[in-house]
Amino acid sequence: AANHHQYQSSAAPEQSPRRSQTLSTRREVYERDFPLYKQPVEVGSFSLDSQRRFFNDSRQLRYYVEPGRNPNFDLRDGYRERYVRRDENVKEKLDHILRWILANRSKLKSKLAANASCPLDFDFVTWRGHLTKLLTTPYETKEGWLLAVTRFKGTLYISEVETEAARRERENRPERNKEMMYWGYKFEQYMCADNADGEPDPGGVVNTNEAFCTVVQTRLTDHRLLFSGEVDCRDRDPDAPAPPACYVELKTSAEICAPKQRSNFHRFKLLKWWAQSFLPGVPKVVAGFRDHDGIVVSVETFQISKISQLIKNEHNCWKPTVCMNFCCDFLSFVKREATADNPSVVYLFSWEPHKDVTYSVHRDSQYSFLPNWYIKEMTS
Ligand code: A3P
Ligand code: MG
Ligand code: MG
Numbered sequence: 579a580a581n582h583h584q585y586q587s588s589a590a591p592e593q594s595p596r597r598s599q600t601l602s603t604r605r606e607v608y609e610r611d612f613p614l615y616k617q618p619v620e621v622g623s624f625s626l627d628s629q630r631r632f633f634n635d636s637r638q639l640r641y642y643v644e645p646g647r648n649p650n651f652d653l654r655d656g657y658r659e660r661y662v663r664r665d666e667n668v669k670e671k672l673d674h675i676l677r678w679i680l681a682n683r684s685k686l687k688s689k690l691a692a693n694a695s696c697p698l699d700f701d702f703v704t705w706r707g708h709l710t711k712l713l714t715t716p717y718e719t720k721e722g723w724l725l726a727v728t729r730f731k732g733t734l735y736i737s738e739v740e741t742e743a744a745r746r747e748r749e750n751r752p753e754r755n756k757e758m759m760y761w762g763y764k765f766e767q768y769m770c771a772d773n774a775d776g777e778p779d780p781g782g783v784v785n786t787n788e789a790f791c792t793v794v795q796t797r798l799t800d801h802r803l804l805f806s807g808e809v810d811c812r813d814r815d816p817d818a819p820a821p822p823a824c825y826v827e828l829k830t831s832a833e834i835c836a837p838k839q840r841s842n843f844h845r846f847k848l849l850k851w852w853a854q855s856f857l858p859g860v861p862k863v864v865a866g867f868r869d870h871d872g873i874v875v876s877v878e879t880f881q882i883s884k885i886s887q888l889i890k891n892e893h894n895c896w897k898p899t900v901c902m903n904f905c906c907d908f909l910s911f912v913k914r915e916a917t918a919d920n921p922s923v924v925y926l927f928s929w930e931p932h933k934d935v936t937y938s939v940h941r942d943s944q945y946s947f948l949p950n951w952y953i954k955e956m957t958s
Contacts, residue, residue, distance in 0.1 A: 618859035640770035653872035706807025
């Protein structure tokens with residue numbers, strides 16, 4: 579059962595001035611100067627193979643291959659015969675990142691390493707995708723979220739919990755949507771080679787268990803972050819800048835035929851694309867525009883640093899500063915409220931569109947997500 583705020587009130591009963599235990603998501607609140615966001619630095623990477631096994635290396639990294647003038651990719655090809663889909667019922671939580679942390683503990687050595695109570699030099703450990711959801715929250719009107727937070731040896735771990743609504747949507751996905759999910763991965767196959775001097779293999783199997791993930795460190799104002807995100811491919815030129823600057827994000831989108839479609843693309847799609855790639859410092863998105871039958875009709879490159887210029891003519895459009903300031907204030911809110919340093923305590927932060935962020939506290943519940951193998955290793 580949820581004991582609302584019990585740790586907050588018992589740990590700091592006389593805190594004054596009394597601060598709100600909710601957080602606003604209204605855009606106007608976050609319209610201020612852009613917060614300090616340090617250039618993200620890649621500290622490592624890992625791979626997940628066709629059976630979703632973890633490897634502490636870059637074996638799954640693929641190489642971007644410039645498409646020809648008339649791509650004509652058929653994104654429907656192979657959907658029935660050459661598609662292996664990751665099992666979405668398996669909840670991996672932060673496990674792969676935690677595995678990576680244990681495998682790389684020596685190079686992460688804290689300046690306070692002598693102090694066993696603080697083995698990591700980070701305030702937050704999470705997936706990039708969770709931070710993307712935070713960045714877009716002030717503009718999101720459809721889907722809420724649940725984020726489980728545990729404080730363990732001074733570091734706050736953030737792991738998403740699937741909402742009831744999201745689970746229902748997933749279980750009732752129309753066949754057309756299932757096929758369109760495949761299109762994004764099929765586009766990657768047309769655009770990537772396994773080696774720097776190789777060619778794409780459109781006849782191969784699309785297996786969504788496979789992933790290459792970068793692990794980056796950065797700082798958002800006073801929040802020291804370590805997060806990991808999947809990377810689609812890199813520039814094949816060996817003289818390209820070091821990661822993450824050589825990485826390329828691939829996307830598909832419906833072709834734009836009318837002004838209304840362009841406006842929607844700017845207002846909704848570019849927000850998601852910008853947030854996802856800005857966080858880890860991936861400089862560009864290569865987009866395949868496809869028709870209703872899944873044929874790619876054009877390919878266009880978007881520089882992440884130019885997206886805010888591109889949307890400036892759009893009336894009442896999203897602003898990067900609102901996204902980053904909300905994320906920053908959410909992390910401050912988490913730091914202030916998630917005070918109990920205990921791997922079996924979860925602060926469950928919850929948000930629904932048009933509402934404030936709230937939270938509840940749970941001990942030894944279904945929400946606990948730090949595995950015993952991690953707790954044990956970090957305790958010794
Ligand atoms: P598109 O991006 O072309 O839509 P990513 O772009 O993050 O690398 O993800 C690759 C593909 O996974 C997406 O291609 C899409 O097909 C699928 N995908 C990712 N997140 C999804 C989501 N929340 N819902 C549906 N499909 C998703
Ligand atoms: Mg991807
Ligand atoms: Mg992609």
